[in-house]
Amino acid sequence: MSTTTKERDLAPTGSALARLRTKRWYQQPMFGRLVGTVAAAVLLDVMSGPQGSREDVFFSLDKTLGSLRVVWWIIGAVALWAILEFAKPLYNRYLAASVGPLERFHAPVTGPVKGLIAQTRTTSANLRRILWVRIGFSAVVIGLLILLPNVLSTFWNQVLVNEVAIYVLLAIGLNVVIGWAGLLDLGFIAFFAIGAYSTAYWTGAMPVEPPFTLNAFLVIPVAVGTCLLAGLLLGAPTLRLRGDYLAIVTLGFHEIIYLIAKNADGFTNGPRGVQGISNFGVHIGVLDYDWELDPVPYWYLLIGIATILIIAFLRLEHSRVGRAWTAIREDEVAASATGVPTVKFKLMAFAIGASTSGIAGVVYASKARFISPESFLLLFSVLVVAYVIFGGMGSLWGVIIGTAFLAWLPQYMKDWVNPNDRFMYLGALLIVMMIYRPQGLIPSVRRKRELSMAKAGLGDADAMSEPAGGRMT
């Protein structure tokens, strides 16, 4: 019994063990979050303060950390922390009794659908009523969106089209890749660029003459095809990779496309960019209309495209394809043992995402009439990923609302913070968001379950976090 005595010598005694296990008050996660928030605030204070000066080395620090400014920042951070930490318990303690439980305000997203009828889609009167309510609600939302430009100035209409709508379209596409199939794609704007340059080529604006010129509308299917092909070409050899490795490859792909656009002078006109891309236009019989400088018609066009894509993607999510993606994301080994051709479905997600990005590229090029390699910086790829994660990966509505908000925010902030600092605030917002709500603004039901399961140690939140070689039984 020598081993047991040895163990007793080495192991902490009962009370010592208990002391080791109990957490001090400051070791609780909520105080970790406080430290994080305050640190972010101090950093923001320093970064948004005045620039340094050559005469006085400490000028900048003195003006930021040495003044009352930093106190306000810290007070703000603590207030934000307190609201996020204590609002819910306080509500539950004092207001829940009179107003009702907090869950009341949430859509019933947790928990499975009860009842056989809802799942087997037997057409019952009840189900039909739900469907009509949904259609009615969507019609009202679309109606309001159509009316939206009337109450906004031209500047905001431009923002609505150039930033919000284009990014929403991109995010809807990237959501398929990241949110549903669980593939981290950091080069999504590459396909956007391919779509845009396709438009330039087929409308005859590039230095190279196309065999025949096309109307911008007809370029859409061509660009979809081109991006589909590009997606397959990139995906076929690389989709065997997982997580981080795939992210690096897509990053490289983005750089390749960017550098081709920049350096293939004879084809893309290099860094000078392509000018005079023709606008959208309809010329069939009595229909004779051209999209010109006014952003509002583009807004209508984009609402139309987005609506079609949303309907198509919602169908996809709740079909065999969407389920197969979820299966691959959750457990690739089990999925393939169940007969799901994993590479094929991943490729499918990649290609669908790529072609959506291509459509956005066509609209962008045709609206702006001018594209240059600088329109397709890596920053934009990263931004779309951030938007999708902010909105809630895998949740179409979350992604749309989150992207619309984040695309609008920097423009809105332009007036009251230093315009150069805008993305810094965006970054701070993302950090706070990831600390307090990693599942995103409006999380998808499936993703939310996965995240809570991962917390309970019941598996990975994501296929992304799998080891490169995959797991084996």
Add this chain to the structure above:
Amino acid sequence: MSITTTKADDRPRVDPEDQVMRVRGVTLRFGGLVGLSDVALDLHRGEILAVIGPNGAGKTSLFNSLTGMYVPQEGSIVLRDRAGGEHSLKGRKPHLVNRLGVARTFQNIRLFGALTALENVKIAAETRQKAGPVSIMLGLPNARREDRESDRRALELLHFVGLDGLLNELAASLSYGQQRSLEIARALATDPQVLLLDEPAAGTNPTEKLDLEVLIRRINRELGISVLLIEHDMRLVMSVADRVTVLNFGKVIASGSPAEVQRNPEVVAAYLGAEMAAEMVAASDAEAADGSDGTVPAQRDGEEQR
């Protein structure tokens, strides 16, 4: 699920010439470590074959080799369909092996936890369908019809394994035994000829074990599926299996009817160690003479695992 006790005579006649799966000389190495060495195995059409052996004997490695997750360095694995056509499974991708009609469950249950029970089974049922993304996005009739079909098929199978009432529960929220049943339903949804069950009774309680026993028999008889079973619970193995193959250190050390294998001194040695083997064989012989069925090694094995 109603428990119907079936007599041993109900078993369909198994034709020993009609092998649904033929494994010859399979050798699997992990670097210098030999996982399987020269394993040969015949699964006759319509039989239940149990693979037993101490922990680390290579049972799961064998399953992984059969389903394409591992590629053995040597040997052949052949699946024969009903028409007599032969398909080599060695080196085939797991989903293609599945397509040929080999389905499996996992030792550590691997369900899609964030999906409902129904969705888990539907995923498997849908792997045979053809509707592509375009017809789904356009909502074409064939996509809708296939969706209804997979609904029907999944409901049918959930009923078969006795999970009717739980189709909308999340897979992760089911009890252990229910998860095992769900995994079997998911495997069955791919219309297999051969079902590989990797320790289906591990971690289940005695009632669930009885249900499982009935379920395995029904899969075998009602659906006509050949079953290859890894199991540590000897009582289950002895009552359900037509034949038993014993693996130890990656080698087949015995093969035959449950009674034969139980008596095999090498098998007893593998489980209990060589010294006790002779003693045990003598004891079980004595018991057999008394008229009992001699399940001594089974009890010992139960103690041994985990």
